[in-house]
Amino acid sequence: MGLDNFLHDRMTEEDTYRYTLPEILQTRAQYTPDETAFIFLRDGDDDEERITYKELDHAAMGIAHRLVGLIIQGERALMLYPQGLEFIKALFGCFYAGIIAVPAYPPRKNRSLDRIRSMVVDSGASIILTTEEIFTSSEKNFLDVGELKSLQWIITDESSSLAVTDKNNYQARYDDIALLQYTSGSTGLPKGVMVAHSNIMRNCEFIRNSFGFSTASIGVSWLPSFHDMGLVGQIFQPVYTGFSSVYMSPVSFLQKPARWLRAFSKYRGTMGGAPNFAFDLCADNTTAEEREGLDLTSIKTIYCGAEPIRRSTFDKFVSVYKDYGFRPEMLYPCYGMAETTLITTGPRAASEPVYLAISAAALEQHKVVTNPDNPEDMKYLVGVGHPWLDMDVRIVNPKTLIQCGPKEVGEIWTAGTSVTKGYWNKEKETQENFFARIKDSNSGPFLRTGDLGFFFDGELFISGRLKDLIIIHGRNYYPQDIEYLAETSHPVLRSNASAAFSVDVEEEEKLVIVAEVERTAIRNLDTEAVCDAIRQRIAEELELEVYAIQLLRTASIFKTSSGKIQHKACKEGFLLKSLEVVGESVLEDSPKCLETNDTSSDLVTIQAWLVAWIHTRLKISLERIDMAKPISAYGLSSMKAIRLQQDFLTMYGVNLPPYLFFERLSTGELCEKALALIKEN
Secondary structure, three states: OOHHHHHHOOOOHHHHHOOOHHHHHHHHHHHOOOOEEEEEEOOOOOOEEEEEHHHHHHHHHHHHHHHHOOOOOOOEEEEEOOOOHHHHHHHHHHHHHOOEEEEEOOOOOOOOOHHHHHHHHHHOOOEEEEOHHHHHHHHHHOOOOHHHHOOEEEEOOOHHHOOOOOOOOOOOOOOOEEEEEEOOOOOOOOOEEEEEHHHHHHHHHHHHHHHOOOOOOEEEEOOOOOOHHHHHHHHHHHHHHOOEEEEEOHHHHHHOOHHHHHHHHHHOOOEEEEOHHHHHHHHHOOOHHHHOOOOOOOOOEEEEOOOOOOHHHHHHHHHHHHHHOOOHHHEEEOEEOHHHOOEEEEOOOOOOOOEEEEEHHHHHOOEOOEOOOOHHHEEEEEEOOEOOOOOEEEEEOOOOOOEOOOOEOEEEEEEOOOOOOOEOOOHHHHHHHHOEOOOOOOOOOEEEEEEEEEEEOOEEEEEEEOOOOEEEOOEEEOHHHHHHHHHOOOOOEEEEEEEEEEEEOOOOEEEEEEEEEOHHHOOOOOHHHHHHHHHHHHHHHHOOOEEEEEEEOOOOOOEOOOOOEOHHHHHHHHHHOOOOEEEEEEOOOOOOOOOOOOOOOOHHHHHHHHHHHHHHHOOOOHHHOOOOOOHHHHOOOHHHHHHHHHHHHHHHOOOOOHHHHHOOOOHHHHHHHHHHHHHHO
16 A cells, blocks of 8 residues: 555555655645645635645755755754744755754744743754744844854745755654654743654544544634644644645634634635634624624534633533534544643544533542532533543552542543653653553553543543643643742742632633732732732733732741642632732723724823723723823733734724733823824824
């Protein structure tokens, strides 16, 4: 059986042990050269940029031809690209040249570069691949950063059009490392997951089987290319199976969530996916006018993962879109992580989500009690399917390392050919996380996921995290990173005396920070100034909104005997209102909507409109809004910044870049800048 059989859906499971994704692309370029591989919607609507398999192969070969002369095989290349086809060309160029790709998001003005610095140092990257536009911007704003300045920058825009008459001699080997997928966790110490070509092949076969994909499938996505969900699910999978993928930038989606659904309707999309929050956005932040004419009947599977999946979200989404052809069996809740390439468990396509009603109180004791008598104790969990192919998933007691019995919650351990090689240059962490063994049987090695869950009737349910990881809008945050930023935001806050955690507020994860203040500051404490400083620092560095802040009496926060913060105890104290609070700030639950349709463009009107926007969207009381403060002081998140950009554009016809909202402009100066742009237009 030849590799050309990939083109006819006759691939066997054994074939996934023989070939690599670069070989599949080359074969598709040979046998189906003119079929469309990707369609990128530059504006999220109608401005298309297409590329065929032949064009993608040619572009990647041109980049590879240039790389081979500059860098030896096995070296690392940091990839700084916007969403678009240039990233895909460069990624396959790395594969063709035998270079280990390190996908990352481009540096942005006024954003911390700590994460990119850490990635450069940890990966040992010697070159940066990017576009002319990003290089020009970085040269102006970031090339004084030593870690970036010392690398060789390679602009690939023109390389991809080079005429290459001879193929590169390098052929990717099955077990070679293809890329380092840096986990979205600690901003200071990100870990590079070593993803081999073999891992990609096996996980793509897992996905092809469980989703029921064929060459007739059509993907529709807005997920970022540097994230494993967008990379594996929406770039690798289409090339692997041989179907077209339509995608847009995350900003296009966040500005107008209906764009994603309109793309399904227009291109007759059959598959796509996103974290839970995106389904909420599509249900809550679209209008009847935007939904008019939608036809979602072509969808086969739309997956949900990367953060806790909520039944209420699914119910709401189905309720809003059932009149447009959406059906519950199209939903595909699944579970995965970068350490397993992407997917770990999933249901069979076209089966409705499985919901399990359990006792919340029993779950806190790591027990599974179904259908509790007390409705107030009832909590719904969403099933995330089961393992496929050779994936082996066990539930293990994290303390005794003994496999759990039925109806017991434990840590999820997994093994199989989709499990990656470990963390780059981190032998200790790799040994601890990727080589665990079950104590009573010595079976293994297993990957310890750090997630808690259980099986019920063959279905895996995720119940929480073993560690204090915070997951908001599909991104992972370590509390220690948030706590450091909070503690250094104002001089009255004590070092190593704060706790960050998330709480469930109206079926959504919200960030809470509790922090001790210095004893000498308690008498004349300016709670508003301190809380605004915390919100501003978190917004500027992490683009996160802080729902609630409690300032605590000196030496009152819960710690272990060795001085470590007890995050769980602090969270319980917050919920039970038992912490020693000396000041607090909680965003309003339902502020009165004061938005206006007055589109006149004098300064006073713009200021009034923005005050109303801050009050309504950021849930800040009117008396607290001060035009002399920057808008980031009110906890503006990245999602809300994009919403503000779109609302300014809709209301006044001016396009203010989101980074502008995180500069230290006062809210009044921001209005003046908007007015100046209005007059220019």
